[in-house]
Structure formats: structure tokens, C-alpha cells
Amino acid sequence: MSVASSEALTEFLRARVGDHLRSVIYYDDDGGEVLYVRDDVADEYTDGDIREVVRDVRLEAVEKPHQEDLYAHGPLNCTVRSFEDAVEMHFPHDETSGTAVALDGEVFAMHNTFIGQCLDAMES
Structure with a gap:
């Protein structure tokens, strides 16, 4: 996978979750590039x-x-x-990229996902 696939993911997320997208970072052997960050x-x-x-x-990708x-x-x-205020997703392409x-933490509950339902169940 390349930076182009990460850019496509960024566009998908911006359309799907809008202002709840916090950031997207692509990394490879040459370093990291912030593709999107909310102000x-x-x-x-x-x-x-x-x-x-x-x-x-990157250390996680090595594993x-x-x-x-x-x-x-x-x-x-x-x-x-x-986390309480954010959800971090990591898509390791390979060992180095x-x-x-x-995303804002409320996205998972807002979109009625399984994780959101589990969190709601534990709070009741």
C-alpha cells in the first residue's frame, strides 16, 4: 500500500464522519506525513x-x-x-509502513458500532 491508499482512506473518512475525523498520518521508511489534521x-x-x-x-508495525x-x-x-475522547485506528501495511x-471518541457510539454498544452496556 502507498500514500495514495491512505489519501483514499482520508477522503472516505472525511465523507463518512465529517468533523469527527481528528487526524490521519501515513508513515513509511522515509518518515511520517500528516495527511489530515483538524485545526x-x-x-x-x-x-x-x-x-x-x-x-x-512504526514499532507496532514491526510486530x-x-x-x-x-x-x-x-x-x-x-x-x-x-480512549475516552478519541479512537485510534492503526492500519499497518507491512513492517515499515x-x-x-x-477519530473523536463519540464516533463509535454515534455510528452504533459494536464497540459503542459494548461501552454503553458497561455503563448501564
């Missing part, structure tokens, strides 16, 4: 913070083959981290 989110992060996020997801060998589930497509996406 208020940009104000929260320094260039150094973004480099640390790229470093984190992709190990994860695929560990679990008999086929290729690892995405990891999801759900991928796409990291951040």
Missing part, C-alpha cells in the same frame, strides 16, 4: 509529538508478522485503541 487537534500537538506517534505506530504468527486469524488488518487514524 483544534493540530493545536494540541507539537512536531515532536507527531514524531513520537509515528515512532509508536505485524509476529502478531499474525501468534494468532491463527490471518493477516493483521487494523488495531483499535479506544502504515496509516494511523484518530
Whole structure:
């Protein structure tokens, strides 16, 4: 996969979730590129913070083959981290490249997803 596939994902997400899209970062051997960042989110992060996020997801991507060998589930497509205020999705393309996406936390509940339903069930 290439930066073009990450740009296509960015356009899909902008159309699907609108202003709830926080950021999209593509990374590869050459570094990281912010494909989209919402203005208020940009104000929260320094260039150094973004480099640390790229470093984190790159380290996770290195583990992709190990994860695929560990679990008999086929290729690892995405990891999801759900925080109170945001949901982070990481799409590792291979061991050195991928796409990291951040959405507002309410998106999962708003779109009636399984994760949102599980979170709602735990709150009741």
C-alpha cells in the first residue's frame, strides 16, 4: 500500500464522519506525513509529538508478522485503541509502513458500532 491508499482512506473518512475525523498520518521508511489534521487537534500537538506517534505506530508495525504468527486469524488488518475522547485506528501495511487514524471518541457510539454498544452496556 502507498500514500495514495491512505489519501483514499482520508477522503472516505472525511465523507463518512465529517468533523469527527481528528487526524490521519501515513508513515513509511522515509518518515511520517500528516495527511489530515483538524485545526483544534493540530493545536494540541507539537512536531515532536507527531514524531513520537509515528515512532509508536512504526514499532507496532514491526510486530505485524509476529502478531499474525501468534494468532491463527490471518493477516493483521487494523488495531483499535479506544480512549475516552478519541479512537485510534492503526492500519499497518507491512513492517515499515502504515496509516494511523484518530477519530473523536463519540464516533463509535454515534455510528452504533459494536464497540459503542459494548461501552454503553458497561455503563448501564
